[in-house]
Amino acid sequence: MDGLEPKDTADSAPSVIDRYFTRWYRTDMKGKQCEDHCILQHSNRLCVVTLAETHPILQNGRAVKSINYQISNGCSRLSNKVSGKSKRGGQFLTDFAPLCRITCTDETEYTIYSCIRGRLLEVNENILETPSLLLEKPATEGYVAVILPKFEESKSITENLLSREQFEQVVSKRGAAESQPS
């Protein structure tokens, strides 16, 4: 190892997300205020669905009581199985397909959605055992699901989403609106 001058700072290098992923956002999901989702798209087109840092679950010192991947009587995301390179058998999701319902300790319930079209590869089972991951590391270990868009749709699926910059604008407008009496 040579030619490297490590800096003594915590943020000397871009993170794994910065290196390999592009952040996309969907704000006020299904018209519900601040229920923002963040989609991390890998350069290989794969998408990781996460909670945006502005999501109500992550605000005001909330705690998660339970996470339920059983989205209806007949369908549980936990029973999703994919096999082979072509990921046969994975559930195919559209933008508004629910992934799970999260109940906070204050009994508020939130639904997390796919936000993009694609084949469900896996949901994060670690957050069932350790729900605090969702709060502590929402962008990495607290991810919700991994979705593989169709090859031909790998570019178009993010067209309806906001870029990081657009998202920041939306968030700052929100702040301004809140501070102004209506």
Added chain:
Amino acid sequence: MLPLKEKDKPIIQKLLSAGCCPRCVLRFCCVSLQAAYRHRQQNILKELVAFISDTETQDSEAPESSGEHNKSNVAAAPEPPEDPPSKRVKLEQPCSDAPLEEVKDKDPCVCVVCLGILQDLCDSTRAVKIAEAVKAQNYEFDSLVLSVSLPAQLCVREHSCWLHVKKEVREKGLVFDKEDIVQVKEAFKWIMQGQVAKELGGVAVFTKSAFEVGVEFTHPESDADCHFLASVCPDCFKANKNKQSVFTRMAVVKALEQISDGKFLKHYPSPPTQPISCCSPQDVQCLHVSVFVAGRYNKFCRSLPQTPWVIDGERRMESSVEELIAAPVLSAFRADGFNFSSSGREDVDVRTLGNGETHVAAQSSLHNDGLHVFVFLGRPFAMELLNPHKSRLNQAEMKQLQETINESSDKIRVRDLQIVTREAMSRMKEGEEEKTKSYTALVWTQKAIQKDDIAFIDDIKDLTLDQKTPLRVLHRRALAVRHRVIHSMNACFLDSHHFHLGLKTQAGTYIKEFVHGDFGRTKPNLSQLLKTDTDILELDVESVDVDWPPAIPE
């Protein structure tokens, strides 16, 4: 003197009348004396005619011959077949009609069976032409094998002719089998191989050689000869996208085995019709069997992929390990192309090290304590070189080639470059799962660390990881949890947020994911062990522990 027997006489007569060339007559008489075919065809014809004329005078003494019958054939007036097909009339060409005495003095007609291949197409001019074509391609070889590709309809004509003489032979109660007939291909080789080899300076001719000279003939005029078989035996002619025509030699042979004599004769004349032109020779195709070259490489660059990297049809990064090695090798062996394979591969931003100094150290440790300590440096690779025009390089030349590669770029280095066998190549892929690999990673920690915080890492032995297929490769690999073992690790403190992590792992361990955790999908991961976020900034492969190819002393 031709090795002919009394019982061959009626066959000779019938075949000559039917428009067969003298060498095809020898074939149908099952003459296996190769030298017989090398005589000039006019001389063979003279001998044949003399031989059958002799029959006439000895008719009374030859009990198995039927004088009446023979006479009529010598007069070259073939009996009309009992059930003549409509095309039969066209058969009555001047050539087959002409009395033999005239035939032998005239320019011979194109043979109805071999379509000229055993006539002018196998004379010395042809041999010179083939040799010239081979020379022009500038191969280095000391033996060759001649391969002959003939139009498929030759099988049909051969069959038709066989039925023609079979009839005759049966009348005489002789035992005679189609398999005993000498193949056109064989006769052609008997005549030509020696001549071509002589023209090429006396190289050896074997039935097996690494160097193949391919001679091909076509005869578009008679391509339609096969077509009736498709309607009679449709099963034999299934469309195949890889073949231009369904009428391959194999398919035609199969159909001819199935078809009954009666059916064949209904659709095709026996003997075959007189062709107007002879076969046309195609370009001579030379092919040398692949040569395999192996060695080990180092990669010193973090922006060099192992193989050309193309995304959406666009080239990323200007070169690759494969191309840097292949260019000098291809030109040294003057090969048409190559297939590169290696014992695993590193990411574009990963270096593969192992330098000469360690190499010397490993060798001296072998000397001093007599222990067999093998340290193999660099990543084993092997290349198949396609159609090499030069197939032999001696040790000095291989060393020179290795130097040429090493001088051409400072991004890679090659060692132990050597020619290997195809079989030996499998050694590289064998045990790919069992082998171990050593790495060094530059690790970043989110929390500030001190030397003591990472000391415990050195004590971890045989740590089993559960690795879900990394997100990085999940788009092209199956989703699975793989168990991989980290045999040992050592940590070397750099500063409060960085340290070097050395790892010795089972092949197939994803190191990057072990360090950053891959969203918690590799467990345990370094971030869990250190109880702080960790990331990998650089990665080097230090060694790939595969004992192939053997080391070559510098």
